[in-house]
Amino acid sequence: YSDGCVDDARLVVLTAKKAQQFGAKICTRTKCVKAEQGTHEWKVTLRDMTDETERMVSAKAIVNASGPWVSKLFGETLSMPAPKMIRMVKGSHIVVPRLNKGTEAYILQNEDERIVFVIPYEDEFSLVGTTDVDYEGDPKKAKISPEETDYLLNIVNSHFKRQLDPSDVIWSYSGVRPLMDDEQENAQKASRDYSFEVNSEKGKAPLISVFGGKITTYRKLAEAATDKLCQFFPEAGGRWTKTGILPGGDFANHEALEEKLRRDFPWLSEKVISRYVRTYGTTSYDILRDCHSMDDLGIHFAGTLYEREVEHLINNEWAMTSEDILWRRTKQGLYASDSDIEALERYLMKTVTTETRKTALHHSA
Ligand SMILES: Cc1cc2nc3c(=O)[nH]c(=O)nc-3n(C[C@H](O)[C@H](O)[C@H](O)COP(=O)(O)OP(=O)(O)OC[C@H]3O[C@@H](n4cnc5c(N)ncnc54)[C@H](O)[C@@H]3O)c2cc1C
Structure with a gap:
């Protein structure tokens, strides 16, 4: 059989970027703390976890895709009993x-x-x-x-x-x-399948909850969830994500893109080329725009992480902390010493202000 591998954190960021390109507003570090089901819409309270401020939004529907928190969200946030554990x-x-x-x-x-x-x-x-x-x-x-x-x-x-x-x-x-929870004795035997619960009392705004699931089946699961949602919104378009390409994924294979980068940036180290291709695909060209030497990549932080990439992550991938950058986005934490981390944190203190974050959110609207 054949198998594939994916960096789960990159998959999440790129899926969010793709949604943003189609008009979604991505609110990172934001918790849904309360949701009340009204006749035609939900009244939802969102808390910004960076400054604890709260705001209200309305929604025609809610999809509860909160993974391990899915059952808890019912009791704590939606004020209704969880249909399943x-x-x-x-x-x-x-x-x-x-x-x-x-x-x-x-x-x-x-x-x-x-x-x-x-x-x-x-x-x-x-x-x-x-x-x-x-x-x-x-x-x-x-x-x-x-x-x-x-x-x-x-x-x-x-x-x-x-x-x-x-x-x-x-x-x-x-x-x-x-x-x-299929009540198997052994944790390893519990089903890896998924199921949905649809909550749509007559005339009320719907709630669709996802129980279970795998990364492997995430596109199938998303299609099935969207089908359920579309029953309430007949004017919505049909499925299209099956063959959708995530940002930066528009290339034939790693070797060909590495070769192209080698030709276009002959001064770029092999390690940077191979990691950029793996991490960003063709978006590597955005990161390297107007760079003509390794010096143009700016401060070296750790491994193959330079200032140019850090700027890209802050401006385009909602990164704010050293952990976002070193672990979730790049895994360059594997090569970072304590003093490397401190240097990056000092840099972020200067660069990532509340203002930067609000601007990034504004651009994602
Ligand atoms: C060790 C391990 C190995 C795995 N291996 C594989 C594998 O090899 N192949 C495979 O296909 N799958 C694998 N999986 C399963 C896969 O990782 C999960 O199925 C997948 O991550 C579930 O994604 P999700 O989006 O449903 O949940 P999550 O990724 O957990 O996302 C849920 C999100 O909801 C957010 N959230 C919760 N409450 C709120 C709230 N009130 N307001 C706002 N946001 C909220 C959370 O912060 C979180 O970001 C593995 C899982 C683990 C733990």
């Missing part, structure tokens, strides 16, 4: 120095009948994961436990000659899967 299952990954020279990924079969992947990650690392652990509490606070680290290291150590211990773990991250 979600099963929260934590999964953690560790990043270690590259375990194999080639580009192949490994599937390790464990005695507990689970499989664990070892996947080439960025240029110099391997990603090892994942785990399946039932989880309670705030999904935002999920983090790897020492038991999960040991579990992953033990599997690697029983398959690879090279032996690892916890000091080899360069980075780890955890997430919470929002699975449909």
Whole structure:
């Protein structure tokens, strides 16, 4: 069989950018704190989490796609009972120095009948994961436990000659899967499928809630959700996203675009070229506009991260913090020392003001 890989954080940003190009207003760091269902519209209170200010908006419909928070949103925000509960299952990954020279990924079969992947990650690392652990509490606070680290290291150590211990773990991250609660005993056996709940009492503005789902099926899920929504808005157009290209994705293959960048920017380092192609595709040309030498990329922060890219992320991808830039948008945190992070934070203090943010939001309207 064949498989694909995606950087989930990039997928989210690029999907939001695409929506913005079609007129969506993207409100990052904004929480929906209250929503009241009216006859023809919802009255929604949004809280800006950067300054705690609140504002009201109205909506003809709401799609509750809040992942692990989907059931909680009913009780806390929508003031109605949740039609279904979600099963929260934590999964953690560790990043270690590259375990194999080639580009192949490994599937390790464990005695507990689970499989664990070892996947080439960025240029110099391997990603090892994942785990399946039932989880309670705030999904935002999920983090790897020492038991999960040991579990992953033990599997690697029983398959690879090279032996690892916890000091080899360069980075780890955890997430919470929002699975449909089908009352399976084992977390790993819970269904990865999705389902919808439609709440549309006669004449009232509709609410569509998404339970479960995978990245793999996100476009199918989105189409199905839109079909449900369109039943209430017959004037809306039909499906079109199946073959839609995300911003920067309009190129044939990585090698061809790398070759083109090499020709157009002969001074650009190979590492920058390969990461830009992977991260931005043809949007690399926007970042490199009017650059004629490495000096034109500005301050070097860490790894292959330069000022030019940081500016791009602030102005075009809603980045505000060092974590946004080093981890969510670029993964260059893997190469950043404490002093690199401090230097970036000092730079951001000067560059990202409340004003910058409001302007970015204004442009996304
Ligand atoms: C460890 C792990 C490994 C995985 N591996 C795979 C894989 O290999 N393949 C695959 O296809 N899938 C995989 N998945 C599943 C996939 O990551 C999830 O299905 C997917 O991220 C769910 O996306 P979502 O948009 O529904 O939820 P999320 O990505 O969780 O997004 C929900 C969003 O809603 C926001 N939100 C919550 N409450 C509010 C509120 N009141 N107001 C405003 N916003 C709110 C949250 O801040 C969050 O940003 C994995 C998941 C995990 C945890």
